[in-house]
Amino acid sequence: MSAAPAAANRLKRVAGGAQRLLKNAFEPSAAENSHKEPFSRELAKEIDHFARQRRTSVSLKDILTHFSKDTADLKKQLVVSAEFLRNELPVRLAHRIAELENLPYGLSGKPQVAKVQSWYTKSFQDLRSFPAVKDAADDENFTTLLQDIHHRHRNVVPVMAMGIAALKRDLPAGMSMDRLYDVHEFLDSFYMSRIGIRMLIGQHIELHRPPRENYIGMISTNCSPVQVAEDAIQDARAICMRQYGHAPDVTVYGDPNFTFAYVPSHLNHMVFELVKNSLRAQNDHYEDADVESPPVRVIVAEGNEDITIKVSDEGGGISRTGVSKIWTYLYTTATSPLELLDQAGEGEDTPAALAGYGYGLPISRLYARYFGGDMQVIPMEGYGTDAYLHLNRLGNTQEPLP
CATH class of the missing domain: 3.30.565.10 (Histidine kinase-like ATPase, C-terminal domain)
Structure with a gap:
């Protein structure tokens, strides 16, 4: 599938997922699976709001240009970086939370997928509850939060694999995974997003560790x-x-x-x-x-x-x-x-x-x-x-x- 239709399908899944979150928040009994934790009305509205926002992309050159080797400047730059991540990461996480709510073939209802969604939701809430980063002390506390998030999401790939394996077992006889184009399209977008999120978080965390020669973060x-x-x-x-x-x-x-x-x-x-x-x-x-x-x-x-x-x-x-x-x-x-x-x-x-x-x-x-x-x-x-x-x-x- 070409990039344009794939992007359009993803936006539909995100929008549809946000609507489902809002519906289930207003009508808890509408939840399809008892293992899924219901979203509060306020949380569903907040996720919907952030899922409608545009994300800000960066390049390798952008990261290298932004951070200098001067210690004083680096501390100031880290505060700016932390505040950027405090605003950017909830947008990226909200896109994923909404999309995970609206997957085809009953994939959203798999317990493993619900588990991954719960990790993303907890991280979204943690970031949204963190106050503005104004100085180095705030940045240190924010970095500790990022370390918790990074650790929380460490097993996303194998747990999602278990959910996909469960879907594969449930497929009708004669239907193979390679025919489920929309599932593969979702997985490509989901894992590409995960790479980006972990790159941004990992880069910020690494910049707080003892410097290594010829390294800027990761x-x-x-x-x-x-x-x-x-x-x-x-x-x-x-x-x-x-x-x-x-x-x-x-x-x-x-x-x-x-x-x-x-x-x-x-x-x-x-x-x-x-x-x-x-x-x-x-x-x-x-x-x-x-x-x-x-x-x-x-x-x-x-x-x-x-x-x-x-x-x-x-x-x-x-x-x-x-x-x-x-x-x-x-x-x-x-x-x-x-x-x-x-x-x-x-x-x-x-x-x-x-x-x-x-x-x-x-x-x-x-x-x-x-x-x-x-x-x-x-x-x-x-x-x-x-x-x-x-x-x-x-x-x-x-x-x-x-």
Whole structure:
């Protein structure tokens, strides 16, 4: 679906969700599910008000330009930043709260989705009750609140995955998740919004921690894509070793001295996902072969506008008809680890798994697109797969607010 119809559908869901909140606030008995906490009339009106407001997008360059290294100026800038977030975050959260109220196929009624909505609502209320940030002391208190919110939302992705898995189990026989275009459209917008919210909160929190050389908050002004790739490869191979008992070698090509401004944690997440998939594909492909698995190749190329990282494997590839499915949520050929979360509880952290959630590639592509990049996967069935990660080198692309 193109961007314009998708945006129009999202606005309809937000508007419809706000109306449902207002209706259920006035008529509590109209609530469809007993596990959903009713909204007060005042809260529903406030969410509706903020869900109608426009959000303010930022770029990587904006963040780098706003914050200086001078300590005195930084304190003043942090107060301005805190007040901006105090006004901006409720708008972003209200959009999500309203949209979660109006999802198709009964998804809004799933207990896991209601749980996520309750986290967003609590954070919305906390932010709205916080007074204006006027000085450094106010900023310190506000930052403590942001840390609580950041921690509260840490398990949004796996809990939402459980809700989607429940929907998948309830689908009529013969209907697959990849046919539910409006659900995937919602998930793309929801997770893109989550990336933006956590970026803004994480950046503000990080700026209050002891300074690191060549860092402005979460952003490294001298991010080496080769070094980040090597760190991600080490993590991916460790997980592969834990699951399979062995891991193919990975060869990295590129200039380790080349750097640019980027968020290393985002880059690590994306490269880790691509390498992890390649390691798993090659282990599966060569499991019964008499020859040793060849190395996975990671190539880092510097362009004037883009940095491109290519991950190539010889894991047998996938069919052309299967390419579209890899970008759909909960599509995976591995055993799902969601049961681990169900057993551990929604508030617990769960161990990393090599595969199984079906969220890795779609969310990694959103991370790439957040700062103006993209991700492509080009398979050669019977041989292997080339994955391309494009990163905007200029840092001038505004957030693609859904």
